[in-house]
Amino acid sequence: MKRYVILLVAVMCVSTASAWNKFAQECIATLAEQNLTPAAKQQTEAILGGSLASGAWWLQTLTKNEQTKYTGAWHFITVSDDMRSLTTSEKDGVVQIERCVKELKARGEHSDSTMVASLKTLIHLVADMHNVAHVRIGGIPDSRKNFNIGMSNGKLGKKEVVSPYGWRKFWDASLVNRRACFSCEMYAEDLMLCYGEQKEGLSSGDVRSWADDMGRLAAPLYEWAKPDAYMSRELQNRMELINDKCMARAGFRLAMLLNDIFK
Amino acid sequence: MKRLLMLAMAVALLATVHSVRAWNNIGHATIAVIAERNMTPEAKEKCRGYLKHTLPYHASWMDYWRNCKGFEETNYWHGIEVDAENQQFAGDTRNAAFQIKRICKQMKKYRRLKDSIVCDNLKYLIHMVGDMQCPTHMKYTEEPALKQRSVLQKDKKLGFHSFWDAAIGYYNKGMKADEIAAKYDTLTDAEKAAICAGTPDDWAKQNAEEMREIYTLMPMGSEITTLPKESHARMKEITTRQMLRGGYRLANILNQIFSK
Numbered sequence: 419m420k421r422y423v424i425l426l427v428a429v430m431c432v433s434t435a436s437a438w439n440k441f442a443q444e445c446i447a448t449l450a451e452q453n454l455t456p457a458a459k460q461q462t463e464a465i466l467g468g469s470l471a472s473g474a475w476w477l478q479t480l481t482k483n484e485q486t487k488y489t490g491a492w493h494f495i496t497v498s499d500d501m502r503s504l505t506t507s508e509k510d511g512v513v514q515i516e517r518c519v520k521e522l523k524a525r526g527e528h529s530d531s532t533m534v535a536s537l538k539t540l541i542h543l544v545a546d547m548h549n550v551a552h553v554r555i556g557g558i559p560d561s562r563k564n565f566n567i568g569m570s571n572g573k574l575g576k577k578e579v580v581s582p583y584g585w586r587k588f589w590d591a592s593l594v595n596r597r598a599c600f601s602c603e604m605y606a607e608d609l610m611l612c613y614g615e616q617k618e619g620l621s622s623g624d625v626r627s628w629a630d631d632m633g634r635l636a637a638p639l640y641e642w643a644k645p646d647a648y649m650s651r652e653l654q655n656r657m658e659l660i661n662d663k664c665m666a667r668a669g670f671r672l673a674m675l676l677n678d679i680f681k
Numbered sequence: 682m683k684r685l686l687m688l689a690m691a692v693a694l695l696a697t698v699h700s701v702r703a704w705n706n707i708g709h710a711t712i713a714v715i716a717e718r719n720m721t722p723e724a725k726e727k728c729r730g731y732l733k734h735t736l737p738y739h740a741s742w743m744d745y746w747r748n749c750k751g752f753e754e755t756n757y758w759h760g761i762e763v764d765a766e767n768q769q770f771a772g773d774t775r776n777a778a779f780q781i782k783r784i785c786k787q788m789k790k791y792r793r794l795k796d797s798i799v800c801d802n803l804k805y806l807i808h809m810v811g812d813m814q815c816p817t818h819m820k821y822t823e824e825p826a827l828k829q830r831s832v833l834q835k836d837k838k839l840g841f842h843s844f845w846d847a848a849i850g851y852y853n854k855g856m857k858a859d860e861i862a863a864k865y866d867t868l869t870d871a872e873k874a875a876i877c878a879g880t881p882d883d884w885a886k887q888n889a890e891e892m893r894e895i896y897t898l899m900p901m902g903s904e905i906t907t908l909p910k911e912s913h914a915r916m917k918e919i920t921t922r923q924m925l926r927g928g929y930r931l932a933n934i935l936n937q938i939f940s941k
Contacts, residue, residue, distance in 0.1 A: 574748045599707035599850070600737065601857040604714075608735045652749040
């Protein structure tokens with residue numbers, strides 16, 4: 419019996435996702451699509467045979483296959499404690515994004531299937547690098563772990579229940595699922611309304627500077643985000659604003675990259 | 682061991698069961714989408730300008746903040762208590778109708794208010810106008826037992842209130858809020874005008890009179906999945922009607938505020 423109890427608790431607590439969930443990925447891709455130039459839109463559609471959102475989840479499916487499981491490491495980026503992106507390892511998301519950009523720019527030299535794979539990989543990884551729990555920061559060991567926080571159910575007094583909840587799962591799914599009743603177009607419209615005026619500022623720089631940017635954003639969170647740290651409902655609500663802004667950044671930056679590749 | 686098992690079950694429940702709160706997310710979002718579809722371009726632009734978001738984005742804001750410090754009082758603003766004659770209690774300020782009227786009055790001079798206050802007022806209105814149409818948010822005080830009423834869903838106990846909170850999603854499975862809104866927002870202008878006639882107090886009385894029906898449609902302990910088709914058809918009808926009322930009435934209130 420004890421074994422089943424432990425197993426059940428483990429299943430509930432351990433994050434099963436290692437990327438922003440499908441809905442978040444598709445919303446980011448939809449936001450990017452809405453910010454593509456006509457030329458970029460036409461060419462990405464020609465490669466994918468559909469919208470950017472249609473290719474947004476593909477990379478995640480590879481992590482379930484034994485032969486392509488190694489791609490699981492690409493969903494994370496690493497920055498040093500001085501917030502300069504460390505991009506030496508091929509396992510790093512930033513290196514993979516740069517590879518995809520290079521391949522897509524030299525599209526005449528590669529096969530159609532490589533183009534499709536590169537574009538799908540790029541869409542997914544640009545989103546994932548903007549997920550707070552996917553940024554590994556030098557000097558902050560907790561940023562490399564998937565620990566449990568103590569998540570409040572948001573009730574008052576004796577009705578409050580604090581349960582273990584995966585830190586990564588919180589960022590991959592919990593916050594974005596508050597909007598899962600929206601269509602991606604509707605969520606993208608909201609992100610555009612809220613962050614559209616900042617689009618230029620948010621999408622300036624290059625992939626490495628975006629990684630540093632995410633490091634600066636994520637690092638202060640680990641001052642309180644430690645194993646078993648208490649997360650009140652109020653804090654969950656405030657985290658949602660960070661999550662939204664990260665999604666907006668991802669969408670605008672993905673559009674910027676694609677507009678540059680397919681000019 | 683028993684305690685461990687109970688703990689595990691509690692964790693499992695927490696992770697799978699939607700918490701009890703007003704219409705759930707999809708219900709509130711759908712009502713807000715219907716409202717946006719029926720607002721004047723000017724009202725919509727002004728609302729979005731103050732909110733810096735769409736209306737659906739903030740539709741469940743009151744639920745997310747209701748138990749946070751400083752918001753405890755708002756816990757009482759999601760429903761309306763009525764007596765055996767379907768009347769609100771005189772002087773009851775802890776109810777949705779009273780708070781909607783209070784905010785509408787304040788918003789008559791919205792230009793003189795701080796932007797942050799207008800923004801918060803809008804978030805309250807978006808939620809409360811929806812919530813006061815939710816069937817179980819009419820609280821019949823002469824029947825306290827109704828509060829504890831439960832039904833069954835595939836043999837599992839489910840709160841009667843929880844079922845109705847989730848009814849918009851239940852009767853529109855697999856659909857997103859904007860899809861549901863587009864499907865049902867088909868009433869004529871005259872029908873919409875009839876829904877919007879009256880005041881929040883009139884709407885409360887109308888709902889209080891009509892919502893008693895749900896307690897006969899779904900007897901205590903009944904199994905949802907085996908209820909007669911006619912019962913479900915009627916429950917769906919009620920759900921859709923209340924959803925549309927929420928959307929149209931909210932649009933009407935906001936159009937009036939921002940027409941000035």
